[in-house]
Amino acid sequence: LGLFAIGRHLGGLNCALWITAAASFSPWTWTMSRIAWESLFVLPFLVWGLFMCLRAKQAWHFILAGALLSGAAYAYPSARLQMLLLLPVLFLYGKKALNWRLSQIAWLSLAFLVTSIPLLWAFIKMPHLFIRFKEISIANPAYLTSIGKTGSAFDLLGIALSNFIAHAKPDFLFFKGTPQNLTLTTGHQGIMSWLDVIALVTGIF
Numbered sequence: 001l002g003l004f005a006i007g008r009h010l011g012g013l014n015c016a017l018w019i020t021a022a023a024s025f026s027p028w029t030w031t032m033s034r035i036a037w038e039s040l041f042v043l044p045f046l047v048w049g050l051f052m053c054l055r056a057k058q059a060w061h062f063i064l065a066g067a068l069l070s071g072a073a074y075a076y077p078s079a080r081l082q083m084l085l086l087l088p089v090l091f092l093y094g095k096k097a098l099n100w101r102l103s104q105i106a107w108l109s110l111a112f113l114v115t116s117i118p119l120l121w122a123f124i125k126m127p128h129l130f131i132r133f134k135e136i137s138i139a140n141p142a143y144l145t146s147i148g149k150t151g152s153a154f155d156l157l158g159i160a161l162s163n164f165i166a167h168a169k170p171d172f173l174f175f176k177g178t179p180q181n182l183t184l185t186t187g188h189q190g191i192m193s194w195l196d197v198i199a200l201v202t203g204i205f
Contacts, residue, residue: 002043002044002047002048002051003016003019003020003023003047004016004017004019004020005048005051006019006047006050006051006054007019007020009051009054009055010054022195022199025195040075041071041072041074041075041076042072042075042076042079045068045069045071045072045074045075046068046069046072046079048068049065049066049068049069049071049072050065050090052064052065052068053065053090053094053098053108054098056098056100056104056108059103059104059107062104062105062107062108062111063107063108063110063111064111065108065111066107066108066109066110066111066112066113066115067111067112067115069083069086069087069112070083070111070112070115070116070119071115073116073119074119077133077136078133078136080119080133083112087109087112091105091108091109094108138156138159138160138163139151139156147159170190171190172190172191173190173191173192174189174190174192174197175189175190176188176189176190177189177190177191178191
């Protein structure tokens with residue numbers, strides 16, 4: 001429903017129907033629907049948060065958008081970093097493409113920060129809730145030891161850059177994906193499914 005709403009807002013009814021059909025046939029839907037992960041809530045919060053940003057006019061629209069994006073940060077550890085990276089891009093897009101005023105950006109930011117206070121408080125007072133975040137972090141001491149790194153700023157920057165580059169490799173994108181983690185891909189196709197590849201080729205040509 002959220003994707004349909006975004007598609008209709010950006011391109012009309014036909015666009016919304018095509019987006020909904022693509023989402024229905026996406027292999028990602030088949031994979032994720034079989035797993036009772038808390039991370040499934042990331043997408044609803046993110047999609048509806050983006051929709052509210054796109055159509056926001058009044059202050060309460062921006063407040064609701066900020067609260068929804070904050071909800072995505074609660075849903076999964078890695079989403080916390082993703083939201084922090086998304087917000088500056090969203091502010092820039094809103095300012096340039098949607099003619100947001102600084103006061104509107106302030107409402108969005110304030111709503112995000114206020115609704116994130118319990119998460120920040122838990123991060124400080126209840127570190128056991130963030131074990132998963134530490135396990136998947138590139139700063140995890142066990143991970144650093146396994147690859148022979150010390151955890152210096154230079155090491156962490158190098159690991160982050162290496163991981164970023166790895167996401168652009170053809171094997172990851174089109175051919176194998178993550179065969180060591182079969183919850184994400186089967187190992188017989190990349191992280192981009194046949195549907196994503198068709199969309200990519202169509203967009204290029």
